Amino acid sequence: MSVAVCVGCGETKEGAFDPCDGCGLDPARGGTDRMLQARSLLLSERFYSEEALKEFGRKIRVGEPVSYDTGQMSQLVEELKTQKLPVISRASPGCSIVTWSMLGMLVLLAAGLAYLYGAWKH
Ligand SMILES: [Zn+2]
Structure with missing residues (x-):
């Protein structure tokens, strides 16, 4: 099972593109909001350990600024531009x-x- 953190409220969820149970933020529905999708992907087990993700979640919940790796962010935005969204292949x-x-x-x-x-x- 993969673990990801909602970039909106810090809630833990299963997949980076899953809609959030806590605040309803759905990165896949963002459509062309690739920054939102890249942030969501970055805060997943693909890049961080579960412990680190929990720490990200805690920071988002209390409103502390989260520093997203800009290098990885731009790489992910590029990746999202060229690849189909994971949500499409989920079916x-x-x-x-x-x-x-x-x-x-x-x-x-x-x-x-x-x-x-x-x-x-x-
Ligand atoms: Zn949320």
Whole structure:
């Protein structure tokens, strides 16, 4: 499980692009607000340990300024410009499970038909 911190209120959440339970901030819905998305990505387990993230969360909650690494920020903004948002690809694992179970059923059906056909031939 990945851990991320809401850049709006400091609440811990599961993914950097997940909507926040605490304040409702949803970085994925920010659309073109890449700075918000980059900040959200930066405050995730990809860059910091869980302990460091908790410290970030505490700072945001009490209103202390959080220093975002400007180098990493601009790198992330670039990355977001060229890549599809993770939220778009989030739908695909579910889709592929449906596709694979459909395929599995088809294979079973074909095997069953082949068996029946073989039994009928004899
Ligand atoms: Zn929040």
